Amino acid sequence: MQARWIGLAAALCAGAALAQAVPAGYPADYAQTIAAAKKEGKVVIYSALDTKAAQPLIKDFNALYPDIKVEYNDMNSTELYNRYIAEFASGQGGADVMWSSAMDLQVKLVDEGKAMPYASPEASKLPSWAVYKGEAWGTTYEPAVFIYNKRLVTGDEIPQDHAAFAKLIDSKADKYKGKVTTYDIEKSGVGFMFVVQDTKYYPGIKDLEKGFGKSSYRVYASTGNMLEKVSSGEHLLGYNVLGSYALVRAKKDPSLGVVLPKDFTLVLSRVMFIGKQAKNPNAAKVWTDYILSVRGQKMIGGPVELFAVRTDVDAEYTAATLNKELGSNVKPIPVSSEIVTYLDPKKRLDFLNAWKAEVTAGAAGK
Amino acid sequence: MTELTVDDLHLRYGDTPILNGVALTLERGQVVSLLGPSGSGKTTLLRAVAGLESPYQGTIRIGNAAVFDGARGLDVPAERRNLGLVFQSYALWPHKTIFDNVGYGLRLRKVSAADIKTQVTRVLEQLSLGHLGERYPHQLSGGQQQRVALARALVYNPPVILLDEPLSNLDAKLREEARAWLRELIVRLQLSALCVTHDQGEAMAMSDRILLLNNGRIEQQGTPLEMYSDPKTLFAADFMGSNNQLKGEVAEVRDGVAMLGGDGWKLAGVTRPGTTAGKPGVAMIRVERVRVAASAGDNRIAAKLITSMYIGDRFEHLFELANSRIRAYGESALNAGAAYFVELPRDAIWVFPTA
């Protein structure tokens, strides 16, 4: 295995001087794409994954394509969307590649014709739910998890599934008063998406909402905040936290525990597409193919510490390992038009109000 | 009875000495003026008495009670010295009515509202301000404001009133009237007052005694008459009145008479302490004592008239002699450019030593 990689790398280096080798299994004319990409010289990426986490990917990509400079810009998913539509409207779409965890917003952009169609040679290796219209691709496999403070929540109390979570905060409301946290679904698109999916798989969701009310839950716009506060003990339990981040922190933070819910575990997949107004479309294609390739997926499942969406790669964090652990209870959120339903303001407001009503009812003890 | 005693007072701002061992006493019913050029320390002395400056040595006693004693580290704060101070700027509180301005000191002394009313009304009456109680300071004229400031300082009967350049904010004409009125009031109410002024006319008109300060020391003190007619130093002589000076060399000193000579002139005059034969000296004479003469004689010097100025009640003549100027008053204009003699009577000349 190792030897093969070294051999390949050597071959690449040798080839780079003349023409980049076309990866195995790619159409022959891919060489032209690579040549054009090199001519473009850079690829501009807008991403919700922070630069630090993405660094291994960028380095590896540059090892492969030293002539294509990666301009990587991280911002939160809403900002990403705002910037993209504004730039698109002004005709100077700045992004060659859009990569975001806000799956619904990404799909919406594709639906509005703001993505560039591209038949990626890697697309066939992805699960079918992760490919949308041949324009957007799910790239990761990140579970939504529970987190808890290991010093203060122990033993049987640690909830293993959704029902246990709901029961715990209802039955021990005193201990957990003000100590339960989840996404602010008004502020976080990801959080909203998770609870919409929850309603599909978890009939008892209303109990949970009431429990949130009863325990005066605290909400945040991001996973990072929830991790910090649960780790410090200000809060004890976190619901629907992005597992990729939680597992990474839990590795070096002795206070933080992570649970993959046994009944069902939602899985989010970061969606990537190429901008319609991309100034470096070929470089964008090369990048996208790299991310979807075995090599890119190995990075994602390895040093990047997200989960690889491809099941045929061998890395620490992959869809395969997760599936093995949880079986059919893993519920990936499909990259499909279904998830944009709640981007309709009216439907979204109704959902939010219904959610709030249950929480308020729970707080009032009903 | 002595109301105020200051002894050996020293004060400095940083490294700059301001007062260098000043002493004074103020008897009941007396007005003492602190006179001196700017920078002489007179205002600082007044403020030190009030407790608004911190001396580092000496004593200040009000009546029998020490309020400052450098040696004992005693420094009673201003608000507990029970003095009255009239500020140069009047420092009336613009947000209080005249009545409240004047009544404030009584309120601090927990006087009942009814008593405040009677006392304030009385003092306002005394100062002819009776009808102005409800007004605010900015609605009053400068003269009225000055009287309010005085009323405010008087109303709680402090043993000593301190006046800081009380008349300097009034215009020239009003100042003369106020000076007479103030003196009358002081006499009528038997006030003991310490007054700072830089105007020697004001000091002489108002005070029983004058303290002339120079560089933080008392140069000379005495009654207005003594100060004017018997100055002990050149500084004191020069500060009071309008003067002529002639610099020369002392030829001889005998029986209280000194002979002073210069380039083509010679004068006899009264010696002052320190005048020594063979040393440089200066002859000093009040302008009003100089006479114009037609011919030569004793203590007469030939001089050329530069100009005669009409100043209302008389003429002021300006003569040139050698390298000096001599001023004299006269009834009528003289001829510019013509040669005259100026007579400097022997008993009107003081001969001081120059350093």
Add this chain to the structure above:
Amino acid sequence: MAADTTSIAPVARLQWLSRFPRGLTILVTAMAVLSPLSLILYQSFLTAPFFEANKSAGLDAYRFVFDDSDFWHAFLNSGVLAIGMTLIAVPLGAMLAFVMERTDLPGKRFLEPIILVPSFVSPMVLSFGYVVAAGPVGFYSVWSQDLFGAAPWGIYSIPAMAVIAGLTHVPNVYVYASAALKSLGSDVEEAARIAGASPFRVAVTVSLPLIAPALLFAAVLVFFLGFELFGLPLVLGDPEGHLVLSTYLYKLTNKLGTPSYHLMAAVAICIVAVTFPLVLLQRHLLQNARRYATIKGKAGRMKELPLGRWKWAAMALLLAWMFLAVVVPVSGITLRAFVTNWGIGVTLVDAFTLDNFRAVFEEPTHTRAIINTILIGTIGGALAVACYTAIGFATHRRNDGWSRFIDYLVLIPRAIPGLLAGLAFLWLFLFLPPLQPLRATLFSMWLAYTVVWLAYGMRLISTSMFQVSTELEEAARTIGATRGRISREITLPLIRHGLLGSWLLVFLIFEREYSTGVYLLAPGNEVIGAQLVSLWQGGAIDLVAALSLINIVLVGIGLALALRFGVRLRD
């Protein structure tokens, strides 16, 4: 000779400031101020982002906002917060100013710069400091828990936020109160002491009533700042879900899934509808205060009021305030910057790390943010002061309609929350072709900063300019100098030191600014302030702490320089 040339040279370099043609100056200023505002106004009457094809005109946005109970909650909270912090900050600031300005409190020279610290540290940083220091499991809370068995305070409720906002806005009152006290002749106070009033009596019955106009001005200012509060409620209001107007506005970015620019613009217009009258009121009060100040008597040197037995009470009050407003948040953030995790049962020594800083310096985005923040403060600050000076010269001692126009014009940005001003500038840079290439450069950030702080900067400049006595300028005029030459050869050299001081103050303000850059943030123009908001939202707490500390250090260096050069830290 050599000395001559060195003193003349900087003046020569500054001369172009006064040469700038007046008409052009007015035009550029008007465009810079009015275009973002009109864009916001226009957007508020549309049903979708103005650049989208499916927009139409209408009042939907206002209808939505006024029907939304969250808006009214936020409005109410903003009001409560503004009133609460005014009630706390004004009396405290006024007393502090009196004690510092008039009494013999020991160590004043040393204390004064510390008093001003909260006004130069980003509220984001302060609030974050409070969370890690005094939050439910903050360092101080845990220590108090260990020592006394309880930590009887909370920092997430509206009253708690009002207290924190009140305490941290004391410097805003302090600067106005102490400036007013400085110009108030000491003789009126001495007169009260002679009449027998204790220091406290003097303060309450004479000094403070006399500076009432300045205090009223400061009260309006604080109230107004309370209405615009963003960083504090963003951080402290989050956990219990308390919204204020600016965080409500920020939340609208996401509430409907896609950005609701029309709703945000409508909220912004509602905020401006409240704040602009306040700005006008402030202006009116300021003029009044100036007039009132002329009643002052002789402002001679004055012996400090001996506090006597009040000394310890005053000192205790001051130190308590300083502890709460400066020490708690700054020490909190400092501690957090050096640990991996914190909270109940965590030994800080074990958690010690330098990784947070390593992470900052390994990341080009963050190092760029640090460099940009320094650049925008130093070079950007200097350029901003140059612009303000040019505008100042366009209006200096001219009482025509254009001057009055500029007078009001510069007040407008004051009323627009920085967050929205930043968004409007983003739109301008996106949709105005000549500006497009500059969008991702520091220029966009600088322009927004310069416009947002226009009123502040203009006050600094005009204060300096008015200190030049009219007679000096008239004297030049009578001997035949033209207006331009007077500006160049009389006024400009005389206000040189004032300009240096303004530069340092603008540096401090630009270092601390955070909300204006939130939307403008683009790869290439990152600044620490806006980066902190973004990182906080993303939950990268380690980085937030490290960057915050770096920000504090930058401000500290600026403050130290300001003090070194004898700049008065106020206008």
